[in-house]
Every structure is written in C-alpha cells, then in structure tokens.
Amino acid sequence: MDFVLVDKPKPNVAVVTLNRPERMNAMAFDVMVPLKETIEQISHDNEVRAVVLTGAGKGFCSGADQVAAGRVPYTEGLTRPTIALRSMELLDDVVNAFRKMHQPVISAINGPAIGGGLCLSLATDIRIASTTAYFRAAGINNGLTASELGLSYLLPRAIGSSRAFEIMLTGRDVHAEEAERIGLVSRVVEPSALLDEAIALADRITAFSRPGIELTKRTLWSGLDAASLSQHMNQEGLGQLLVRLMTDNFEEATRARKEKRQAVFRDKL
Template sequence: MSSFVLVDRPVPEVAVVTLNRPDRMNAMAFDVMVPVRDALVELSNDNSVRAVVLTGAGEGFCSGADQENAGRAPHVEGLGRPGFGLRSLELLEDVVLALRRLHQPVIAAVNGAAIGGGLCLALACDLRIASSTAYFRAAGINNGLTASELGLSFLLPRAVGSTRAADIMLTGRDVGAEEAERIGLVSRVEDPVVDAAVEMGQRIAGFSQPGIELTKRSLHAGMAASSLESYMPSEGLGQLYLRLLTDNFEEATAARKQGRAPQFRDGR
C-alpha cells in the first residue's frame, strides 16, 4: 500500500482509510487515488470488516484535483491528450464507484476542507460526519469549469434537495459544518470526528451483516427507482429473504425479553 493511503483497524470490525498527503490537502493525485481505489476493493472483500471510515490526514479531507502535480495515471502509454484525459477521468470515477459498491457501509469523517472532487468523495459515502472545522465547496464553477463532476450533480440533490444543490453548485460558495448539518449534507458535527465515525461503525457492526448490506443496497436502489410502486416489492423481498433464511428476528425478540444484546448468526 502506498504511503499516501493508510489503512488502520482501531477496532477489529472497523477499518479507517486515511488519505495521507496532508501537504497537498490530500488532493486527488493519481498516486493517492490508485491506492485508495485498490484499498477499498480489498476491504470490500474482507468479511471481518463490517464498516469503513474514510478521512484525510492533517487539516483537510480532500481538496479535489491537484492543480500543481497530479502525477501520471497508469496504463496511458501511447495515448494522446484526449485518450489520457478519458483514462484519467475513468480512474477517478472508479474511486467513486468503489465507495458505492463496497459491501460495507462507508462513513466519511470529514475533518476539514472537502472541495470539488473531495466533496464528491464525501457524497459517495453512505454516511457523513463533519468536524467543526469542516467545510464543503463545489469548486468546478470557481475554476471556469462546470460544477458537475464525479457524480456530484446526481448525489448532491439527493442529499440536500435540488434547490440547495443548485445554490451550492452555481455559486461556488463554502458550506460550513453547521450549515451542512442543518441542510442534511452531514448527519452530525462531532469532534474528534474520526472517533465519532469509528463509534458509529461499531454500532453498525453489532447488527446482522446481511441486514446491513441489504439496507445499503436498498438505499441506493431507492434513490434510483422510478416510482414507489415499482420499488416496494424489492424491499419486501429483502425483508422476507432474511426472515426465512435466518433466525435473527426470533433472536432479537428473545434478547429484548431477556434484557440482553442480540447475537445475530446470519444463517450459520
């Protein structure tokens, strides 16, 4: 693993992935993004990991594109500028999609600036907690480009609503931690933010593994569904699937009666 990406296990069931280039505010250079993508894929396949926390080293979460030295994307030999641009964009898209595809819920512990692509990374996570010093900016519009990048115009309206998303994307202004909590961009503001995210991950780890995984899938599918009527059967099938194939419902009922924590076995 690159020194620009650190993977720690502060508790056995929660992995913390840290973008570790604080001198560049953890900008999205390829020597950061390639190993973070690979780390996410590896963690997704580690069944001992029940939740993943994504954060940044130093004072920033991720400052977006590295405008000074982005490095060189892999496998671009022989390509001209258009081909290089397409491959580079594809690699960054792969990081966003890797976050979405993880089997485990991903919690963004936004410890500072989440700018441009950094805002996209935070939005690609399932949950977001901000430190009191965190702020968010859709920076593309400030750089003479479109504010839409890496799924931002898909994910941001679903997090905060279309009107607030338009405000953030068209003005290029900073959204501080307090406002981010008020509009639903983050679920809470906590210091120290990584500790709060790990604690949330531990709570998630106490539930049924397939129950959590199916809930994550349902949340993503629900956002993309065309209608409530067409979507509800898939929710019901997921509930029925676990009801028939595990004894978790009976265990939860018994645990409540006995005043103890349930021990979910997930069909084993």
C-alpha cells in the first residue's frame, strides 16, 4: 500500500495525500520517509507550480503513531539514544522540506491535526480547514513538552504569543471556527468543498510569475526570521529588482490591464 499519494488534478497543481486513514494518517516513519522523498521530488518538478497537502479519510494527521511507529532507515547497529536522535532529525527534515519547497504549499485540513500533525500544517504556507477539523498541541497531554518539530517557533508567529502559550500549556482543542478567528487558518469550508477550494486557490497562484511566487514565499518566511525591518526591506527590494529588471512581466501586466485580458507572464525579457 502506498502511504503517500500524488495526483495532478489541474495543470501545474499537485495534490499530496497522506494515505493511512485507518491510523488517522499518523506520523509513522513508514509514512514520513516517503512523504519527505515525495515533496523533495515535487520541489524539483518544474511542471508543478503549487501544491496541496491533505489527509485520506477523516483525519489530516494525528501525530505520533503510538501503535506502529515504523522503522527509521539507516540506524542498524545504533543504540537507542542515537536512534531517537535520528528519528527526530528525520521528522524535523520533513517540516523543513515544506519550507524549502520552491512551490507554495496549501494544507487542506480535513480533520484532526494533532501534535506533529499541527506542526505539519504550520509548515505549509496557507492553511484551509473543513468544519470538522481541529488542532491540538498534544505533547503536554502525554506528559511531555508541547514543543516539537518547530511548534514553539511557528505557532506564536501564526497566532501571537499569548494565544500560543495558552494553547500549548493547556493542550486544549482548537476547533475550526476558533482557528479561523485567531488566524491559524485562512478560511473554513464545508468538508465536501475543502479539496476543491484548495485546488482552486493553488490554480490561481499558478497564473502568476514563477520567480515572483517563489521569491514571495521565500521573503515571507525570511520575514519571520528577520532581525530588523531594514534588513528585511533590503531583501525584499533585491527580490523585486531581480524580477523587474530580468523580465518583461511588469510591462505585460500593464498591457493586459489596458486590453482587459489575463496577463501571461513569460518570466523573461
């Protein structure tokens, strides 16, 4: 059985589906290893301009698989502490791989996103949820820390520090309506419309300039790391100049508006 499925419902759009519904798409290594490989392959697929991530069945991702965790590759002969370190490194690499993808990634959160599943959703660039979705920083409920896979970095930046502290320290569920209100997701739709909404959003993104979209994604993420406004503005300016001086996209956009048509960006002079 393939635990990660890839579909291309529209030109330039790829849908990646976690496909272990009987385990609520838990983060077993049997799932995470092919997920990492898949997103790295898609990142270098120049026919794909935007990506949708979702889960099969009723859940998006339920976090750590406490029944069948699977096997971490390349750990033969290692002791338990080193295997544990390699395990966390692999999961960290999955989160970082989404951030490094050339394409914007939209998560279509069709159900529970718990623990590592919440982290996975935060690693994507845009989040859309169905009315049946909910989120939980589950580590604290399991006698562990709530911080894992970048959660203590990503969540405060998504919803603000006070809300993030409260959600992570109480381990309570954040249901779809609240998630939209606090900015954890950009919109909430009915389950039957979720995937279509995500694909339509991805399709809209594909109409724009490839370097424009890639640089916008990079700049948005780097803005979360920027030490100062002036430093970040410098990076923004360089990206804007690169596309302005190396393509005729601006002139094409101007012509298209005058001619009342959709612009066609060539990304070259």
